[in-house]
Amino acid sequence: xxxxxxxxxxxxxxxxxxxxxxxxxxxxxxxxxxxxxxxxxxxxxxxxxxxxxxxxxxxxxxxxxxxxxxxxxxxxxxxxxxxxxxxxxxxxxxxxxxxxxxxxxxxxxxxxxxxxxxxxxxxxxxxxxxxxxxxxxxxxxxxxxxxxxxxxxxxxxxxxxxxxxxxxxxxxxxxxxxxxxxxxxxxxxxxxxxxxxxxxxxxxxxxxxxxxxxxxxxxxxxxxxxxxxxxxxxxxxxxxxxxxxxxxxxxxxx
Numbered sequence: 001x002x003x004x005x006x007x008x009x010x011x012x013x014x015x016x017x018x019x020x021x022x023x024x025x026x027x028x029x030x031x032x033x034x035x036x037x038x039x040x041x042x043x044x045x046x047x048x049x050x051x052x053x054x055x056x057x058x059x060x061x062x063x064x065x066x067x068x069x070x071x072x073x074x075x076x077x078x079x080x081x082x083x084x085x086x087x088x089x090x091x092x093x094x095x096x097x098x099x100x101x102x103x104x105x106x107x108x109x110x111x112x113x114x115x116x117x118x119x120x121x122x123x124x125x126x127x128x129x130x131x132x133x134x135x136x137x138x139x140x141x142x143x144x145x146x147x148x149x150x151x152x153x154x155x156x157x158x159x160x161x162x163x164x165x166x167x168x169x170x171x172x173x174x175x176x177x178x179x180x181x182x183x184x185x186x187x188x189x190x191x192x193x194x195x196x197x198x199x200x201x202x203x204x205x206x207x208x209x210x211x212x213x214x215x216x217x218x219x220x221x222x223x224x225x226x227x228x229x230x231x232x233x234x235x236x237x238x239x240x241x242x243x244x245x246x247x248x249x250x251x252x253x254x
Contacts, residue, residue, distance in 0.1 A: 001144060002125035004190065009231050011168055011193035012053045015061075015127050015147070019054050019092075022063035022131070022149030023194035025102070026084065027077040031068055032198070039198070043080045046196060047087050060092040061124070063149040063192060064100020064131025071104065081109040089113050098122055100131035100150065128186060132213040138182055146175075146186040151212050152194040154201025155228050155236060158244045168193035168201045169236070173226030178219045189221055193231070204228070205242045 006013045012021045024046060029039045050060070067077045088095050089111055096115040097106060107116060121130035121140035128143035130136045132150035140146070155169040171191040178185065194201060203209065205228065215221065224240030236242060 002127050007053045010053045011195050014057055015124050017057050018059040018061050018124050019057040020061045021195045022192045023065045023152060025065055025068040025196045025199055026081050027068040027074045028198050030074040030076040043084055047084055051091055058093045060088060060095045061129055062097045063129055064098050065102040066097055066106055067102055070102045085110045085114050098129055098131055101133040135214055141182045142184045143186050146189045148189060149192045151191060152199055152201045153191050153204045155205050156203035156244050166201055166203055167230055170229040171204055171226050174222045176222055205239055205244055207243045207245045
């Protein structure tokens, strides 16, 4: 069985000698700037954080949403994405992007040596990897563990006076099966927090909250029985025991 380990304090995990991250959303600063929030680009900071988290890993898998704009692209994306991936190819033997819903035309931004896997996913040993916005292939579903992203998972805390705070979190749970779409289903899933901290996160422990992606439905996975972990490894408990109700609507999801 392929060893899977979260990287302490970082929204990244290792699968054997492959470092896995997701949801970079390079160019989100330009989007925020159009809304009146002027923030210095953090793309180089993300690159430095990836290299620091790499350890002995010689391969890198990015599970989708490299760029932020969809449709179209910004000057920031054209300017920063190529140099970002050139820096990564100088360190990792292979760099692979699993296409996310924001990655239309991503090939024009990246060096030729960076591989692009389809949105239906890829496998590393007995571990499947997808962004999570569409159905995986049958080959990817024939794995022990499926790693997904797309939801930017976070946990919401509500204190005694109703103040709400959120922290990015890992979500790990079991597959239940789910009809006849696939011959076989993975044993478990792991949901990866967004690597770009500017994105915040979407609370996974809201009562009546909805998840993105076709597999994150109660007929496929045990949502309430899933375990939530903070980035420092603290096990918060089962999702079903941590449900909260937001005082106000939490805004639109991606």
